[in-house]
């Protein structure tokens with residue numbers, strides 16, 4: 001499973017990228033607001049920093065305007081994926097922009113039928129939002145499973161980019177189901193390394209080591 005980082009914070013991306021943990025980046029208007037940066041400038045910096053796809057989201061609602069914004073965002077760097085909302089106009093824009101050879105990430109997906117439409121419109125990535133479904137007492141992971149089944153049934157090449165990931169268990173479940181990509185905030189990715197038994201074991205080893213009176217260096 002590929003790891004995308006869901007942030008527009010350069011320092012956080014760089015730290016994970018140096019460890020080889022970053023296969024791509026996703027941003028959205030809320031994350032751009034949080035960064036306090038200009039969308040074009042920060043997207044260019046991120047795209048220069050990482051090798052993989054960097055999603056940059058349009059904000060227009062009509063297909064023609066989405067296409068114009070998408071072309072402008074795609075011109076920032078060759079590894080930009082234009083992020084479009086899963087609306088009827090978004091699907092129209094997806095068809096045009098993917099037909100022009102741009103990577104397209106169709107976002108705000110909350111049903112398997114929406115995901116089916118995105119694949120038919122030529123999306124490179126479909127972004128089902130797990131956490132936001134969990135927030136309203138639905139099971140976001142059921143959606144990932146349904147999309148996996150449907151895409152496999154018909155051989156769609158659109159990649160499932162599991163989004164709105166809030167916990168390490170979300171990451172594990174996505175990997176079990178076979179999501180192609182997951183995008184998570186840097187804190188969640190770093191938490192994947194933590195286990196209380198690792199901390200406890202390390203503490204015991206260090207106490208015993210002290211008793212030996214030895215040094216390695």
Ligand code: E4P
Pocket residue numbers: 006026027028107127129131132163164165183
């Ligand atoms: C993905 O592309 C979205 O930017 C993101 O995962 C949304 O996550 P949230 O529901 O935690 O805001």
